[in-house]
Amino acid sequence: MGGGRRPPARRIPGRDPMINFALDDRMEALREFLHAFAADELRPRARAADLAGTVEPEVIARLGEMAGDRAAIVPPLRSDEGLDGGPRSDGMVAVVGGEELAWGDAAMILNIPGPGLAGPSISSTGTPDQHRRFLSEIFDGQGPRFGALAVTEAQAGSDVSNLRTTAVRDGDEWVLNGTKVFCTNGARADVLVVNATVEPGAGRAGQKLFVVLKGTPGLAVGRIEHKLGLTASETAELVFDGCRIPFDHIVGGEEALRPASGFKATLRAFDASRPGVAAMAIGIGRAAFEYVADWSRTEIPRHSRRR
Numbered sequence: 001m002g003g004g005r006r007p008p009a010r011r012i013p014g015r016d017p018m019i020n021f022a023l024d025d026r027m028e029a030l031r032e033f034l035h036a037f038a039a040d041e042l043r044p045r046a047r048a049a050d051l052a053g054t055v056e057p058e059v060i061a062r063l064g065e066m067a068g069d070r071a072a073i074v075p076p077l078r079s080d081e082g083l084d085g086g087p088r089s090d091g092m093v094a095v096v097g098g099e100e101l102a103w104g105d106a107a108m109i110l111n112i113p114g115p116g117l118a119g120p121s122i123s124s125t126g127t128p129d130q131h132r133r134f135l136s137e138i139f140d141g142q143g144p145r146f147g148a149l150a151v152t153e154a155q156a157g158s159d160v161s162n163l164r165t166t167a168v169r170d171g172d173e174w175v176l177n178g179t180k181v182f183c184t185n186g187a188r189a190d191v192l193v194v195n196a197t198v199e200p201g202a203g204r205a206g207q208k209l210f211v212v213l214k215g216t217p218g219l220a221v222g223r224i225e226h227k228l229g230l231t232a233s234e235t236a237e238l239v240f241d242g243c244r245i246p247f248d249h250i251v252g253g254e255e256a257l258r259p260a261s262g263f264k265a266t267l268r269a270f271d272a273s274r275p276g277v278a279a280m281a282i283g284i285g286r287a288a289f290e291y292v293a294d295w296s297r298t299e300i301p302r303h304s305r306r307r
């Protein structure tokens, strides 16, 4: 396999590009670090995990230790500054990191402990208190913890407005009923962000996000999917049957209940998480391209000589 090193984006002298794709020094250093991590730590473990259809708990714990349980990249809430006081760059971290780590192995990256898609869902819309309780305090670097996002249903994939999972208020609680499918790390998740409607029939306007913590009565794990690819990544069905959660687990708090806020939390969750997912696809594509290019360089001349 090739080294996967990319030349930096080229600037044409005398021309001021409308969009500058060059990474700054900080981001370039991060990219190099993650590239080395992907090459040295993810790839060597990927084949065994793929064949086994799972990643050993010891390997997960080790990946968590090495990645600092990804708590370090949970972005600060509605802040204009990054964690170290520099410019806010969490979106870039997700994109640059997603591409480099998926270049290593896409299933392995999904086994690195951390908030996963629950992270951007809470940090983009949650209250400061929710950010603290559901992200900072749980993903505290003290051991492998996972987060997951549960949006998709059997009849609601691309068409999210068609979801049927309901959240009904009962005093100081919400009661969730419905079945979610294809949840990455759903079975092992310590923190789940679940999309449900508080007003069936209202379409997207009735949809809100809710946090469900592991072990909540009424939450059960259904089928774990057997997939053609990404076999080492857990993809779970989750069943909510009279699952009661505290009222303040609605992401965004009381504000989320205002009619105008409608579908915004879900869209923000997508806005914050999908670029990273798309970057993973680019990383997978890059790795496939390099593999074929390397293969062609060695194999095509060999076959040509035989003729």
Ligand SMILES: Cc1cc2nc3c(=O)[nH]c(=O)nc-3n(C[C@H](O)[C@H](O)[C@H](O)COP(=O)(O)OP(=O)(O)OC[C@H]3O[C@@H](n4cnc5c(N)ncnc54)[C@H](O)[C@@H]3O)c2cc1C
Pocket (backbone or CB within 6 Å): 117, 148, 149, 150, 151, 152, 154, 156, 157, 158, 159, 181, 182, 183, 184, 185, 230, 235
């Ligand atoms: C490995 C994996 C991990 C996942 N992880 C998660 C997760 O963590 N949480 C979660 O909530 N979901 C997750 N998903 C679900 C994923 O978000 C859905 O698969 C996705 O939204 C598409 O939904 P669908 O599979 O029902 O396909 P469909 O929506 O049925 O689409 C099938 C095909 O039809 C096309 N199509 C759909 N609508 C239209 C249209 N109007 N016009 C033209 N073409 C259309 C689509 O492009 C696609 O090619 C995961 C899926 C996979 C495969």
